[in-house]
Amino acid sequence: MFSKIAGVLLCVGLVVTGLARTVSASGSSIYINGEQVLTFRAASNGVSPELLASKAASKLSRSSGKVVVRPMGSDYVVKVGPQTVLTVTRAEASARGISRRTLAYRWAGELQRSLIEAKRSAGPAQSEIRLAVGDSTTLTLPTTVRVTSSDDRFLSIRKSGSSYSATALRPGSGFVTINNGSSVRQVNFVCRMTAAKLPDSYEAEVTGRPAISGTVRGAIEAALKQQTKFSPLAKLEWTADNVPALGAGLTVTVPVKVNITAPDTVARTGTVSVKVSNITLVPQDEDVLWYCNDPERVEKPGNLFGASLALGSSARFLYHHINDSAAPLILRSQIVNDSDKPAKIAITPGDSAPDFDPVGAGMRAGDLFMRAIRTASAEIVVLPPHSTCPISFRRLAPQAVISGLAAIRLIEGPERIIVRADAFPPYEVIAKWKPALSSSTPWREVGAQPLNEWDKSSYTLSDHIYPDPIRSEAWEYKVGGRMGVFRLGQKSIERQDNAGRLDGNFGVTVNLETTLSNPTEETVNVEIAFETSAGYSGGLFFIDDVYLMTPKLLPKKQARIAIYKLAPGAVKKFRITTIPLSGSSYPATLFARVAGSDATAGVIDISRSK
Structure with missing residues (x-):
């Protein structure tokens, strides 16, 4: 289902910093681009080796220029440009059995070599592991080296055959130490929650003779948005190169490239497969036209339309309203399943964004509808018991118009469903519903929702029902x-x-x-x-x-x-x-x-x- 998907944000060897250098401290050692450069062994004026390393790394990360050694009193200092980054004390030199001057030049040489190497290449030492919690990646390293995690609470390292496996356990960061006996390197890791959890498979249903490409594409979009578990504020981008029309009774599996991002998470990027099936239905023209245009000019919030659709029946739903109030209004048309059975429904959409031109709004809605209804092309939506989904959901400025034309067919389930339209006073739409305001197919954005008090409020059955x-x-x-x-x-x-x-x-x-x-x-x-x-x-x-x-x-x-x-x-x-x-x-x-x-x-x- 999910081929070449990147659960790892950027795998080992793929994240490089170019000519920049990464300086870090671990314990009492300093690392440049993950490679160990030097280690403090002695305290100085009551400051521990670990704190000395941390302070030196901080200074080094902010410095640039030539590496030089200068005497300072009885000690020696190592400078990078004008910045003093290291001080070599007698205790530090004595811990190695050499003079302060010799150690100062040795450290300066190691710094100079590491900084030059950082400018020459952006190799594996500059790599970074970023994993979503619960995901694993293979570290392509020989098992002869020793690989350890700085914190097993966040990242677990295990031998796996002829390589190592890294698994993210919870959000956190640290580094992986790679020791081959003669040198030690570090690779930073970041473990974060995933931007999205994907199902084992995506499936969608359509109908039509054939279901046109736009209908199949819409069903794919709905499947991606409704069957994926997104982190808060997640953003989905997807492309499918070839989405065909689909004949009655046929099935197609469409490869879809996805990129899902969310703040402070690991992105999901790769290719998923969506299986789309065209269920065979007996051709059926709409039995009635529901005419939701009375009043055409909406002066205040309230119920605008109500009708019931019997099992096995089909209705054409026309809605066209102008906001004639002094404030914005939210107009919503919805399907309500208040029964104890799931309702399987075919929807052919045609909805225009709000406009100040009634002719243009009507033409855009009609254009979407006519292209699809000619072959009875429709998306299949399943409403669980006691749930609802929007057909149209728009915020209208004063004097703006909304126009729509849709076909709705109740295929399986309860004896009837309700379709209603209402005008609401303006309110702050929650984040999940905001994309629906700009969509001509809002059910793809929010899916089926449990009934709330607004959905259960009273409505009036409309007289504007026109057969055939x-x-x-x-x-x-x-x-x-x-x-x-x-x-x-x-x-x-x-x-x-x-x-x-x-x-x-x-x-x-x-x-x-x-x-x-x-x-x-x-x-x-x-x-x-x-x-x-x-x-x-x-x-x-x-x-x-x-x-x-x-x-x-x-x-x-x-x-x-x-x-x-x-x-x-x-x-x-x-x-x-x-x-x-x-x-x-x-x-x-x-x-x-x-x-x-x-x-x-x-x-x-x-x-x-x-």
Whole structure:
């Protein structure tokens, strides 16, 4: 599952300090880049050898320049540049049976050699061991050398076959001493908590015919974020080079490069594998459209929408609101499973970040939704008993708008789940939830959460339930006849309680089975144009398999979405699929006509079909 993963932040031989030197003291010895340089053996003026070594190492780490020996009274001192770093006393020299002058020059020579060596290379002596607690690494050293840890509470060293193994036991630091009999070196170690604990395997489920690449990628993201145990304030970065669309009933294992960091921890860096399975579901259009737009302008906190979804059913959920209060609001739409059974749910997302442009917000939400819903592409989310997950979670400034279009299908579990939308007064969002505020798929960020009092608060079942939000129509145009005209959103669908209709048919899919024919004796080009007849709008279209997004258009402006060359007697059949978008103005108009006429002047051409 986890290949070439670096539980060790940086292994032995990989962390070097370049031309810098590391000076440390251990006991009464001084080390430069882990190599023992000199040792104090005698106290001086009541100062122990260990403290002398510590003070000398501190001075040496801050000094630079030429190493020289100078007499000072009856003693000798060793200087590095202007800084006196060592004082050779009679007691120190006597402990070796040599003169103070001889010892001073010997120490100066050792310092000079070590400092020159530090400038020449950044070899193993400059290495560092950094391990996450519970992790181990192999020290590639012969077992003929003696290897010890300065503190076995933090780092344990054990012989392992023909090498040594180092294991981090708890957070702490120290050094590993390597003694081959003729020389002694030290390697610093740091043991920290891990930035993340990874599972033995990652698994995710999707559905669709096929599940598009974006859905598979989203399921991978959700698996990484929900199945990894992160340290506080952890940051996940991940990349996957090739995430394919996935056919029904198929499984793919995707290698994913991850880098997980957190303050005062050991990073997790490497490649994990995520197994994604496309579960086979019987194709099913959404049974109803839930229209969460009453009120469109939200003036105060409160419940905005409520509906229940029965087992085996599917709903299309449209939400579109403007914050019409004087202060920010937090708007949250969520799925609630208040039963004793886990709920298995398919979600096709389409959520826009807050904007001050209703048309742009509606187009972004619709774009995400239309690309996926065409093949019933959806992520599979499992809600444990008595839990909830967000569909949308946004902070809206005054006069900002939020827009969304999602499909929700209850596959397995309880007899029903609840979907609700609420406006809350502004509050300080906890760290775990902050990424959800900027995500169009907030359930990936926070996963399922236990129900709290807010989730259980009262709500009102909405009247805005509209059955059968997928409509099919036939449209024909003959060259030489009257211009073809089709009004999108003109035929309003009726509410479930027969007490109202949905003006504009916002969120309703229209499949327009189109036939163009040329009964004349001349070859002509026939175009299909979209006009914003009712006001500032945009449009999204599939022309058979070709996907198109118009720019945002001012009232009465047109965009060509298709053009076909028709020979005499030719007939062209194709399907136009579109959805009237929240924030735009509908009804809008489609025209079929011969290209090059006066009516086509000034039309924006976004067509890709010929």
